[in-house]
Amino acid sequence: xxxxxxxxxxxxxxxxxxxxxxxxxxxxxxxxxxxxxxxxxxxxxxxxxxxxxxxxxxxxxxxxxxxxxxxxxxxxxxxxxxxxxxxxxxxxxxxxxxxxxxxxxxxxxxxxxxxxxxxxxxxxxxxxxxxxxxxxxxxxxxxxxxxxxxxxxxxxxxxxxxxxxxxxxxxxxxxxxxxxxxxxxxxxxxxxxxxxxxxxxxxxxxxxxxxxxxxxxxxxxxxxxxxxxxxxxxxxxxxxxxxxxxxxxxxxxxxxxxxxxxxxxxxxxxxxxxxxxxxxxxxxxxxxxxxxxxxxxxxxxxxxxxxxxxxxxxxxxxxxxxxxxxxxxxxxxxxxxxxxxxxxxxxxxxxxxxxxxxxxxxxxxxxxxxxxxxxxxxxxxxxxxxxxxxxxxxxxxxxxxxxxxxx
RNA sequence: GUGGCUAUGGUGUAACGGUUAACACUGGAGCUUGUGGAGCUCUCGAUCAGGGUUCGAUUCCCUGUAGCCACC
Numbered sequence: 001x002x003x004x005x006x007x008x009x010x011x012x013x014x015x016x017x018x019x020x021x022x023x024x025x026x027x028x029x030x031x032x033x034x035x036x037x038x039x040x041x042x043x044x045x046x047x048x049x050x051x052x053x054x055x056x057x058x059x060x061x062x063x064x065x066x067x068x069x070x071x072x073x074x075x076x077x078x079x080x081x082x083x084x085x086x087x088x089x090x091x092x093x094x095x096x097x098x099x100x101x102x103x104x105x106x107x108x109x110x111x112x113x114x115x116x117x118x119x120x121x122x123x124x125x126x127x128x129x130x131x132x133x134x135x136x137x138x139x140x141x142x143x144x145x146x147x148x149x150x151x152x153x154x155x156x157x158x159x160x161x162x163x164x165x166x167x168x169x170x171x172x173x174x175x176x177x178x179x180x181x182x183x184x185x186x187x188x189x190x191x192x193x194x195x196x197x198x199x200x201x202x203x204x205x206x207x208x209x210x211x212x213x214x215x216x217x218x219x220x221x222x223x224x225x226x227x228x229x230x231x232x233x234x235x236x237x238x239x240x241x242x243x244x245x246x247x248x249x250x251x252x253x254x255x256x257x258x259x260x261x262x263x264x265x266x267x268x269x270x271x272x273x274x275x276x277x278x279x280x281x282x283x284x285x286x287x288x289x290x291x292x293x294x295x296x297x298x299x300x301x302x303x304x305x306x307x308x309x310x311x312x313x314x315x316x317x318x319x320x321x322x323x324x325x326x327x328x329x330x331x332x333x334x335x336x337x338x339x340x341x342x343x344x345x346x347x348x349x350x351x352x353x354x355x356x357x358x359x360x361x362x363x364x365x366x367x368x369x370x371x372x373x374x375x376x377x378x379x380x381x382x383x384x385x386x387x388x389x390x391x392x393x394x395x396x397x398x399x400x401x402x403x404x405x406x407x
Numbered sequence: 408g409u410g411g412c413u414a415u416g417g418u419g420u421a422a423c424g425g426u427u428a429a430c431a432c433u434g435g436a437g438c439u440u441g442u443g444g445a446g447c448u449c450u451c452g453a454u455c456a457g458g459g460u461u462c463g464a465u466u467c468c469c470u471g472u473a474g475c476c477a478c479c
Contacts, residue, residue, distance in 0.1 A: 039442050098441045283441040304442040311444050364444060
């Protein structure tokens, strides 16, 4: 028995909107779903019970960050991530592969320019030069075996391989975890996108093998492979075909896209994927993009945007995003969206604006709850619209209002 | 009361007598998509008042006003 069951309830055709249910050892969640991001085993400023109250069903934490702090052993000895952070629902961990990109991988400058330091240390590839990397603001560098990077916390040099990422994620113990991949810059040339996609394919195979080697983990955790390929449909499709053939429990679609490329990249990536397994679009979460993903058959999303924006005073509303730090909200005593009477909603915009200006801790907490509630509710509405066969109508009407705001 | 010192955006500081008075914070706005409680990009805003010297004064001189310090 697999640790993950996926039941489609509607829209079983590939490349079309679909609704379903994913069952994990820590409960189930409805799809399309948005995983709330809690990178360091916490959704910043929000309690697990508050997340439950606003309807969040699944969380995503980050392997890279937890590996650095407090270290996977601490989490493992606490009884795993669920016990450690007090969240008893479904949990995902990201593989750490994305940090290769987001920390600013050296490959954009050309790997060859990084020349050897730390001679004799076999654990560090000879092409890695922390000094040169740092000079360019780069903290990581990729080679075929894995990635070497310096901690953003203290500069310590570390090395991740697919096997190591799987090992750490086994210790963290999330219900779903991802294969170690390489996310490329949209500015990287085509031949590099191809090269990185092939590397991601090889890493996927190695991640899967490492997972299969741990029977105990295998019975409790589901592994998703990740499709890369940049903005090139042919590379995407080829990579998706290769990843789809492997025995993963589900699939992630990764990458850094420009807005226009999202649709075509998705179309190419999704077509080869089996219909009976969930597909997760990594890191995407603006309403427009969620609609785009769902329309093409994405089942899961995760995004920092609701909470990140919240911490800087930006709120989601049905009319679009608003910036509470704007002068006009100082005396705006109208309430935040009032939908189903959640505690935080009784506050006025003026009060929240005051909290932000005074840099009070509660500001980020309330705003995060507001934004998460907004986006989780949107996912719920999208799901219902699919089940009722009126997804496109809902998409059109929602975006008509949402866009018309014009901030 | 006497002497000395100081007066530049809201705040704190720059500017040999010489372009459009600079910088930081604040104020006004924008950016943020597998986290970044951060950061970045724009932007409003000032020479205490009045005289004088000079081709030209934030800068030098005088008076007033205000503040700080010291002394009866």
